[in-house]
Amino acid sequence: MRYITDKMQLNLDSDTIVTLGKFDGIHIGHQLLIDEVKKGSEHHWKSVVFTFTSVQKLRKDKVEGNLLSEEEKKAYLDQLGIDVLISYPFDEEMRCMEADTFVSEILCKQLRAKKIVVGSDFEFGYKRKGNATMLQEWSEKYGFEVVVLEKVKIDDQIVSSTAIRKNLLSGQIEQVNRMLGRTYQIGGTVVYGNQIGGKLLSMPTANIYPAEDKLLPPNGVYATIVHTSYGMYQAITNIGYKPTIGGETKPGVESYLFDFNGDLYGQEIQVDFYTYERGEQKFDGLEALKAQMFCDREFGKQYFAKQEQKSMLFKQ
Known part of the structure; x- marks a missing residue:
């Protein structure tokens, strides 16, 4: 698996299928996104997971510490068969980047995305103005397909990294394991x-x-x-x-x-x-x-x- 942390190395040399998110924990919901991304091999597209360094800055719960360390995340995604992991620097330039610029410059121009897979609650761009619906609206303009997957639930509770961190910090290990799928x-x-x-x-x-x-x-x-x-x-x-x-x-x-x-x-x-x-x-x-x-x-x-x-x- 190729691991990219330098934005200057982002120009990929083949078409891709991309999923985006924080991917803290790589829980059962994330695994569905990854399973969908791996279907790109049918078209000889590279499978790409796009996430950010310093993801704690993006969290609404502000909990310090990750369910997976960066090394664990790399090893697990490699084990799952992902071709490229991008851990993009969440710097001032990225924080202020408009949603349409992110799509045109990052996803289309640099990543050569032919298919984009996201969760229904996915948000991106300056002030989180971009979302899954917007990606679908732009799909024809930019020439990519969009797949939006609904959130997974266990016992009527939405599976999310936030919920897993909450359960972990309260010692609810069994529920953590159910949501992680391991x-x-x-x-x-x-x-x-x-x-x-x-x-x-x-x-x-x-x-x-x-x-x-x-x-x-x-x-x-x-x-x-x-x-x-x-x-x-x-x-x-x-x-x-x-x-x-x-x-x-x-x-x-x-x-x-x-x-x-x-x-x-x-x-x-x-x-x-x-x-x-x-x-x-x-x-x-x-x-x-x-x-x-x-x-x-x-x-x-x-x-x-x-x-x-x-x-x-x-x-x-």
Whole structure:
């Protein structure tokens, strides 16, 4: 996949089918747009996802942090088979660009768009004056086709990045996962911690620090599955500052993997979040912390046992 962040490299050398938006999370609604864009291969058009750097400036909820870091977004779109990802600088020139100029100069002249795929709530241009209806009205003039997809709903709630961020920040992990169409994931390189888990608590843990722009769920303990070079392991994961031990200045993600004895230091792992158990707590000492960690482990094992039982019942 070609990744473009420099506006000077925007002139593409072949016809394209383009979808536009913030694409934070690439949820099930975004995936429908991407599925439609990939149909352009029938005409030998390049599939293009057009989004912006600094998308937080464009959000109405003003939440800091992204459901997908930029690196995660690149990797996921590449996995989905997109040909070109454009992360366009949202600078003063772009902020003040009129909708018709964006269409004629960016979409038509530079991207050579033959088909444009957007959601029904898509807005663009100076003061958001452009929208999906306007694109349809201009389609004959500029010689492109427009496909407008309606918003997806789950339980009468519109699936959107805003709704997912709201659910994530309130610990509603199951709803987040339903809207994403996959589990919420946090990745990073395993680093050395204080090693108290292994030496004093007999429960060695893997510690990572997420990307700076990654949105984290509330501090606390979760049932998770951790992807490692050795395979996948059920786990419990704590997000936060380890208040019982102290000394942390930024939130970390610490996972205890069930039935795992390998060495993960320096390796990349991915943590999939399934459900929220409890908030982060400060205990009166290491023995109290150890007792709670054993309770958390039991919670995690029972959670996954129930999920496996549900899966077997569904298969029957």
